[in-house]
Amino acid sequence: MEAQPxxxxxxxxxxxxxxxxxxxGAEVLMLMRFKxxxxxxxxxxxxxxxxxxxxxxxxxxxxxxxxxxxxxxTAFHGFALSVTPSTDSEAQRMFASLADGGQVQMPLTKTxxxxxxxxxxxxxxxxxxxxxxx
Numbered sequence: 791m792e793a794q795p796x797x798x799x800x801x802x803x804x805x806x807x808x809x810x811x812x813x814x815g816a817e818v819l820m821l822m823r824f825k826x827x828x829x830x831x832x833x834x835x836x837x838x839x840x841x842x843x844x845x846x847x848x849x850x851x852x853x854x855x856x857x858x859x860x861x862x863x864t865a866f867h868g869f870a871l872s873v874t875p876s877t878d879s880e881a882q883r884m885f886a887s888l889a890d891g892g893q894v895q896m897p898l899t900k901t902x903x904x905x906x907x908x909x910x911x912x913x914x915x916x917x918x919x920x921x922x923x924x
Contacts, residue, residue, distance in 0.1 A: 794851075795871060798858035799914060803841040806855065806914050810848065813887045814873065819845045819852065834860050848873065870909065870917035878922055881906040885920045888912045 799806050810816035825838040833840075840857035847853070853871075875881045885898045885906075891913035898908030898920065907921040 792852075794854055795869075796854040796856070797866070797916060798856055798864070799841075800864050801837070801840060801857050801860040801862050802864065802914055803844060803855050803857045806912075806916075807844065807846060809887070809912065809914075810846065813884050814848045816853075817847045819847055824857075836860075864915045866911075866915045866917065870919045872919040872921070874921055874923060876922070878906045881908075881920050881922050885910055888918055888920075 797806070807816060807818060811818075821844045822842050823839055824833045824842045827842055837857065837860040840860050842856060844855045845852055846855065873884065875884055882898060885908050888910045889912075893911045895909040895911060895917065896907075898906055901907045902924075904921040904923055907919070909917065909919050911917045
């Protein structure tokens with residue numbers, strides 16, 4: 791069994807994956823648009839080209855995503871995705887990229903359990919914990 795996060799970007803999924811490609815080297819494994827579904831179900835007007843379902847990989851982890859209802863505003867609460875870059879300089883680069891247009895929740899700093907640890911919500915509202923374990 792496997793548990794995978796599924797993120798709903800409400801119309802900004804492709805914008806998000808482009809950020810994650812730059813920040814993490816994310817690799818898109820599968821992408822299906824609403825217009826390509828074998829079963830046509832009602833979608834909001836103008837959303838035919840939006841992402842119905844996507845899977846992408848960050849390191850060894852598969853993340854699932856969609857544009858969902860294409861409502862425009864995302865709302866991610868009560869969780870964070872955690873990534874462990876191998877160096878402090880890589881952690882700084884990732885953190886700064888996610889913070890651009892986002893919100894720093896805890897600045898990247900040295901702690902008793904990590905040479906670098908910080909928390910940031912990216913421009914889509916997804917919370918990330920970046921840490922380099924000691």
